[in-house]
Amino acid sequence: MFKPPSHLKNRHLQTLYAPLFRKQPKPKVELERFGLSDGDFVDAYWHNEKPTNNAPIVILFHGLAGSFDSPYIQGVMRALEKKGFASVLMHFRGCSGKPNLLPRSYHSGESTDAKEWIEHLHTTYPNNTLYAVGYSIGGNMLLKYLGEEQENTPLQAAVSVSAPMDLDVCAEVITQGFARNYEQYLLKPLRLALKEKFDTHDMSKLLTLKREEIDEIETIKEFDEHYTAPIHGFKSAQDYYNKCSSKQFLKHIAIPTHIIHAVDDPFMDKRILPKEEEISSFVTLELTKHGGHVGFVSGSLFKPVYWLEERIVRYFVEQD
Numbered sequence: 001m002f003k004p005p006s007h008l009k010n011r012h013l014q015t016l017y018a019p020l021f022r023k024q025p026k027p028k029v030e031l032e033r034f035g036l037s038d039g040d041f042v043d044a045y046w047h048n049e050k051p052t053n054n055a056p057i058v059i060l061f062h063g064l065a066g067s068f069d070s071p072y073i074q075g076v077m078r079a080l081e082k083k084g085f086a087s088v089l090m091h092f093r094g095c096s097g098k099p100n101l102l103p104r105s106y107h108s109g110e111s112t113d114a115k116e117w118i119e120h121l122h123t124t125y126p127n128n129t130l131y132a133v134g135y136s137i138g139g140n141m142l143l144k145y146l147g148e149e150q151e152n153t154p155l156q157a158a159v160s161v162s163a164p165m166d167l168d169v170c171a172e173v174i175t176q177g178f179a180r181n182y183e184q185y186l187l188k189p190l191r192l193a194l195k196e197k198f199d200t201h202d203m204s205k206l207l208t209l210k211r212e213e214i215d216e217i218e219t220i221k222e223f224d225e226h227y228t229a230p231i232h233g234f235k236s237a238q239d240y241y242n243k244c245s246s247k248q249f250l251k252h253i254a255i256p257t258h259i260i261h262a263v264d265d266p267f268m269d270k271r272i273l274p275k276e277e278e279i280s281s282f283v284t285l286e287l288t289k290h291g292g293h294v295g296f297v298s299g300s301l302f303k304p305v306y307w308l309e310e311r312i313v314r315y316f317v318e319q320d
Contacts, residue, residue, distance in 0.1 A: 002262075002288040002296050002307050011264040012178060014292030017304065018071040027077050029068065032088075034117055040104075042113055043096035044088050047077040051086040056129040056320060057121060059155075060089040061114065063136030063162075063294065065189045067095050072135060072161075072294050072308065079309040083317055086128070090117050092138075094193060103201040104231045105193065107224075108137040108167055109244025111145035122154035131316050132158045135294050136267075139163030139259075140246045146257060147249025157256040157319040159312050162265055162294045165250075166272040167241040171221040179266045182293075183220055190223055191215065206231060247272065250279040257283045258315050260308070262291030286311075 008014060029045040036042065045068045051057060058080050062070055068089055080087045092106035093113065106113070121130060132155050134142030139160035146158060164170035174183045191214050197203055198211040209226040217223050224237035234240040263270065279285065288296070291308075299305030 001286075002291055002298065002311070004290050004296075004298050005300060007301065008297055008299075009290050011262070011266050011290070011292045011295075014262070014264075014290060014295030014297055015182075015266060016292075017295065017297050018075075018306070022071045022075070022304070022306075024071070024074055024078075027074055034090075034120060036113060036116055038102065040093060040100050040102045042093055042100075042117065043091045043098060044117065045091070045096075047081060047087045051125065051128060054127045055084055055086045056131060056316070057125060058085050058087045058316065059118065059121065059130065059132040060087060061132065061134040061138030061142055062089065062091070062095065063138055064108075065095070065186050066135065066138070067091060067097070070135075075306050076133065076309040076312060079306075079313045080316075083313050085131075085313070085316065088121075090114065099193075099196060099200070103197055103203060103206055105197075105228075107228050107232055107240065107244065108140045108164065109144050109240070109246075110232075111141055111148060114141060114145050115149070118154055129320070130155050131319070133161065133312055134158070134163065135161045137164060140165060140167070140244070143246035143253070143257070143259070144244060144249045146255065147246070147252040150252050151254040153255060155255055157258075157316065159258045159260065159315055160246075161260045161308065161312075162262065162267070163246060163259065164268055164272060165245060165247040165274065166268070167245045168238065169271045170268045171219070171224070171237070171241065173266075173268050175219055175221075182267065187217065187220065187223065191217060194223075194227055247274050247278060250274050250283055251277075253280045253282050255282055256319060259283065259285045260288075260296075260311065261285070262288050262293070262295065264290055265293045267293045 296308035
């Protein structure tokens with residue numbers, strides 16, 4: 001169980017420590033551009049290179065506005081390599097630094113792209129065991145995918161970290177108090193990417209939103225109402241939240257799945273947590289009192305220990 005030292009208990013320090021202070025050499029990667037069935041693409045980054053043996057492969061899914069540059073991605077890649085696992089990050093559409101081709105983008109419940117990528121890996125590496133880890137909205141998406149696919153997924157086990165399992169609650173909580181700073185941090189790249197969509201596509205045929213109104217979007221929910229929902233075929237932000245929150249899919253999961261969540265996560269509150277009857281027997285829920293959002297830093301300020309990646313690796317070693 002995760003227990004931070006007294007000087008690292010604060011939820012915001014846990015959340016911000018690695019993004020602000022973690023220094024690590026950037027891992028070498030091999031790019032694989034994967035074509036999707038609708039003509040778009042996602043960029044996948046293999047740690048070091050594609051596997052040439054039967055090493056188990058761990059598929060990584062980042063959080064909102066995340067990428068290979070996210071410290072938790074680079075950290076877990078290194079930790080997995082030490083235990084003999086290959087790893088690959090599937091960037092969501094437009095998140096690798098290269099704009100995707102279509103007016104649409106990605107969202108918290110976009111499991112179709114992940115399904116295509118996972119099936120591609122299963123076909124390409126039939127002798128390699130497949131695992132997956134999802135962080136934040138990547139974790140929500142992964143849990144939704146597992147519930148949709150049930151026993152039909154090629155994955156053998158999965159881990160979800162700091163997942164916003166009730167999107168409506170998260171959209172509310174992130175507007176309050178200090179969490180508002182996180183919301184504004186996340187909105188900045190989202191607004192920028194949306195402006196680029198307007199510059200390269202005739203968005204006026206697809207949205208009622210005008211380009212000059214993008215900077216007036218002040219909350220994640222407004223962004224979802226004006227862009228995410230309509231561009232991806234939802235009636236409203238609420239309709240999107242209702243259909244894509246992963247909590248309702250947990251009872252259908254049919255492979256070993258470990259959910260790691262901190263009660264003090266500043267992006268959400270206890271309302272997102274599932275009741276015992278809402279999860280299948282394949283799902284385990286590890287709740288910690290502290291840890292923030294994708295934090296879980298122990299050790300000391302000057303000698304931090306990244307408990308999260310150690311916990312993830314240990315779970316897959318136990319499954320192997």
